[in-house]
Amino acid sequence: MKFPRGDGPAAAPTAPVGAHGPAPWQRVTVGVPGPEFEARPPGQYDFDFPDTECDGWSTPSLSLRFASVRGAKHRYYRQPRQDAARAAVHESTGSVVFAVADGVSSAANSELGAVEACRASIEMMLHQLSGDQDKLVFPEVARHAAERLRELARWRLNGKEPQPSEVAGLYATTLVAGAVHVHPSGPVAEICRIGDSGAWVLDSPSGRYQPLFGPKTDSEALVVSNEVTPLPHVPDPLEHTSARLDSGQVLLIGTDGFEDPLGDGDGQVGSLFARHLAAPPPALWLAHLLDFSRETFDDDRTLLAVWPHSTAESR
């Protein structure tokens, strides 16, 4: 296979299988690990939400990886992964569009809400990019995702028009959606968020994480805040931002399962990911890495990363 214009990333290196076969991957631990146990199955109708998902590909200008893993809490208490991520390339512009969602655990089917919010927002962003708009219209993206949740709820309620509280009770989810556009002067990311998931630019040479949104908890606050306003509520104004990706920088989008152990990024978790994300790793390795074990951090984790090709040299 050849990349268009022949300027794709280098192929991932391969290793020959030794006499005893490759060693199995050991669980990555950070600090004190959490309890080790065999994951229990989620409910019988949760078969559409596998424990782990990952994806990875490159365009001529950008490399994408994402992984989403079920947290220890859900593996133990037989609940499905309630995080989701999706990504696509807009073929005529080369933009990479993406969405990351974290289903609210108190909602009855937030795992489906998260997936559908990702699907709907990506569909709308692709639609907008195919029009004559040079920027994404995020309120329209968010409303489209909220409308998808409402439609789902109406179907679930056998055609009865659902109240917003009923939609939230079934499918409430946070959402970060956006795109990385290819520009002659370098890739530019534009992103919106509803809820408390995070976005950063990781500067690989320094290992520093520059947050693109404010922290969900004031660092000086004595107790952490529990307040999240997820979809189907669409805030007005909608929180959004943009960032240029310079050489050596990586755009990261993560749910709070990643954000909480990361903190400022200046500890062990930040160091681990800065080291492994200096170049796009195999998608399966990102999933394995993201599944690190650390005491008390047992939520689902999702991490999506986009590298400009000046940064990317696939391993």
Added chain:
Amino acid sequence: MAETRGVLLPAYVLADESQSMGPYRQDLSNGLVSLCEGLRAEPMVAAKLRLAVLGFSDDVQVRLAVADMRTETSLPQVSIRGLTNYEAVFDDLLARIPSDVQWLRGEGYKVHRPVVFFLSDGQPTDGGAWRQPHAKLTDKATTPTAPNIVACGIGDAQAHTMVEVATRKEFAFVAKPGTDIGRAVAEFFHALTASLVASGQALNSASPQLVVNRPDQFTMAIDEVGE
């Protein structure tokens, strides 16, 4: 937000040790044992909790200091004595909770808003003196670590008092009239364990929230007040 070791929920159990609880001392002890064992059976939840057990009557005495129940081996011992001084409770919490939160933060943890489970079998014997420290304790502007308070009344404790003590009216419960007090104590600890386990599961998620289960044989105090 520097890297944290985890996000913890500090939980305080305030057990009435006044003389009128004398006949139910064993029920209190059994309830505390079942609470400790219930949390040990849920190590993933227990990892995110720190439990303190405080006995109160004329004063407040520590039966279990803020403890990690995965590793704590001692069981709290209750001691029946004195009157039912609510003022002593809220004065104590006013000093204790901010200090505990600072200590946990110093240990590298972030902290959820603490929760107090208050069990009393009588009306306060300090008149209305408890209202001032209670108001200060529960005012988030004055006390940033102000706890959520769940209040359960048994015996002579009145519904309207539990509604005043609890920080939300749906956090106030009283035993149904005629309920055996020993059984009510046992049900309080069952509900307390279930509430902590459910809250622990809901922590570190997109919707961390305090889950409060109504103890069996209890009603919402607000229903008894008739508001």
